[in-house]
Amino acid sequence: MTTDRHGHTMTDTGADAVTPYEQALDDLLFFRPQIMETAKSVLAAAPRSVMGQSLMAYLGVLGTEEKDAAAAREAFVDFRSGLDTERLTRRERMHLAAATAWLDGDLHGAGRILGDISIAHPRDALALFVGHQHDFLTGDAVRLRDRVGGALDAWDEDDPHHGPLLGMYAFGLEESGHYERAEEVGLAAVARHPRDVWAIHGVVHSYEMRGRFTDGIRFLDARTDDWSSGTLLTVHNWWHYALYALEAGDGARVLEIYDSAIHHDGSAGMAMGLLDAAALLWRLYLAEDVHSARWERLADAWERRQDGPHYAFNDAHAVMAYVGAGRIARAQRLVQDRERWLAAEPAGANRAMTARIGLPVCRALIAYGQQDYSLAADLLLPVRDRLHTFGGSHAQRDAIQRTLVEAALRAGRSELARTLLSERIQLRPVCPYNWAAKARLEDQLGDPARAAAARERAAAQASA
Structure with a gap:
């Protein structure tokens, strides 16, 4: 009976397929672009490998690409037809169930099954990685932390995958x-x-949340060759670098990074990369730093995708691009399409994500683009404390939280703006944006002394 290096039985997987399977796990954990080719090599050696087929199914959903998920579902349904599951191990049957649930749109069901696998088999690296990404995509911070934390005790510190598990745990x-x-x-x-x-990404997030922008830049600069090219996380880590530069007031550097690393003519047009591009430009848009040509190219990229209702978090960022490019009618058509889809009462986790968070956020972004700031604030207020339920990180969702702050300021709703800014400053006192926004509020309230003090704080933090 063939087993992986941790002793897990691998049905219909010969010894010649185990080596590429282990390599695929390594590529997956380290976000190497060759992961898809390595996974295909597992199936080339063992077409009926349960774990190889499960790996391919997971790869089809992790990128939040609708077309990839549909193709993976078709292939997985074909694999499962006629499969005698009684001859499989319990762990393999659980992987089949988790992959099937996710492909069918039941993200939360998949997450629960993956959690059960990690309890029974804490050294199943595939279940831990996929479960960790699931928790990120569903915005479940506690599970993002404890899914990995609960398994670490079963791993030897000299195991080659103990390190990437620590990196996952750091993000949680x-x-x-x-x-x-x-x-x-x-x-x-x-x-x-x-x-x-x-792991680099986890450290970068920890600096972001504490306003340690200079430390973040220094950290990334010290290991540029390790993260800045050739990985599946390259664009996203450049996005973090750009956020640091933005907080430091280095607008030229922000645009240099955007044009060279985040979105350009050679960009692949994948959803994850377009998310980063939209989230960065939207922060500039909120500051009335409009870059029409960049918005036009980004909106074109979103339109070319022709995405259906697959992941509400993606929808919100597509709407950012359409609003930024002045394509309000296109943004409204996306909202109307999702409304029709919901009226058909579809199944799956994205239904709740879209109805409860995605559509209110999209409508608010459109209202903001139409300068109906009070409506934008009214739409965001009821969802601001549960934005995490449609996925992403604190840093990613902050673009939407800032939209609420800006809407309140521009609508002249000073009491709301004061409350929102007080919350932000108490939580993150070292954040130039928070103090700059407070200065604008104090100007509105007619207190030039407090405005000057807040502006001084913002400037000092940006140049620290």
């Missing part, structure tokens, strides 16, 4: 508010594997 710690511990664990992971881009 950061998203659940344990910033210092996240930095500590993330740095330990990077020390083991300098090219662990997910």
Whole structure:
């Protein structure tokens, strides 16, 4: 009976397929672009490998690409037809169930099954990685932390995959508010594997949430060769670098990064990359720093995708691009399409994500683009405390939280703006944006002394 290196039985997987399977896990954990080719090599050696087929199914959904998910579902249904599941191990049957649930749109069901696998088989790296990404895509910070934390005790520290598990754990710690511990664990992971881009990403997030922008830039600059090219996380880590530059007031550097690394003529047009591009330009848009040509190219890229209702988080960022490009009618058509889809009462987790969060956010972005700031604020207020339920990280969702702040300021709703800014400043006192926005509020309230003091704080933090 063939087993992987942790002793898990692999049905219909010969010894010649186990080696590429282990390599595929390594590529997956380190976000290497060759993961798809490595996964295909597993099936070339063992077409009926349950774990190889499960891996391919997971790869089809992790990128939030509608067409990839549809193709993966078709292939997985074909594989499962006539499959005698009684001859499989319980772990393999659970993987089949988790992959099937996700492909059918039941993200939360898939997450629960993956959690059960990690309890029974804590050294199943595939279940841990896919479950971790699931928790990110559904915005479940506690599970993002504890899914990996609950398994770490079963891993030997000298295991080659213990390091990337620490990197995953660091991100979970950061998203659940344990910033210092996240930095500590993330740095330990990077020390083991300098090219662990997910661990680098976890450390970067910990600096972002504490307003340590200069430290973040220094950290990334010190290991540029390890993260800045050739990985599946390259664009996203450049996005983080651009956020640091934006907070430091270096607009020229922000645009240099955008044009060279985030979105350009050679960009692949994948959803994850377009998300980063939209989220960065939207922050500039909120500051009335409009870049029409960039918005036009980005909106074109979103339109070429012709996405259906697949992941509400993507929809919100597509609407950002359409609004930024002045294509309000296109943004409204997306909203109307999702409304018709909901009226048909579809199944799956994206239904709730779209109805409860996605559509209110999209409508608010459109209202903001139409300068109906009070309506934008009214639409965002009821959902602001549960934005996490449609996915993303704190840093990603902050573009929407800032939209609420800006809408309140521009609508002249000073009491709301004061409350929102007080919340932000108490939580993140080292954030130039928070203080700059407070200065504008104090100007509106007719208190030049308080406005000047807030402006001074913003300038000091940006240049620190």
